[in-house]
Amino acid sequence: DAKTTQPPSMDCAEGRAANLPCNHSTISGNEYVYWYRQIHSQGPQYIIHGLKNNETNEMASLIITEDRKSSTLILPHATLRDTAVYYCIVRVAGSSNTGKLIFGQGTTLQVKP
């Protein structure tokens, strides 16, 4: 599975969009980009995933560059409850993979009033 690089920390004002970057320059053609977050002391929570097209769900949007070497998770209107560590994970999906997730150190997002 490809390695990812994320900034260790970011701040965002409440109500503004939070844009969290992730570099995955060694990503392979069959590897998906996943985002999870971990609110303090809780288990991680799935946010979104994508292969090459941009994706949106009720929690966030995922923008993947055309060369797939980087992506951005967007929380459109950040709230104080979005303060968490955000993990970008790249892995192969489907029957050839056992489902393991390899977590890095993530980005600590602090949403401020």
Place this chain on the structure above:
Amino acid sequence: NAGVTQTPKFQVLKTGQSMTLQCAQDMNHNSMYWYRQDPGMGLRLIYYSASEGTTDKGEVPNGYNVSRLNKREFSLRLESAAPSQTSVYFCASSESFRDRLYNEQFFGPGTRLTVL
């Protein structure tokens, strides 16, 4: 629907003691996982069970054993606890990787273990 449950929530052990961490899921998932998280670090995979009856080592399996008791339950055992095993332990489950293109994992609330 409780999701993934873990017991106990907290535990303090002395070096050399043994204990078993319990995990159960009620989502009829085939795959289950055990992770550990040390302070300021991301999660690291200890063991996983892709389906009932199978278990495999993850990144950091030394000092641990697992049992997939049935489809619902996946336990983690420390035979002789060491201070280096002080950590927060998370259990997770997911649907069969053969049935879906992606693999959303659902995590339990964690067990906070201190080994003195």
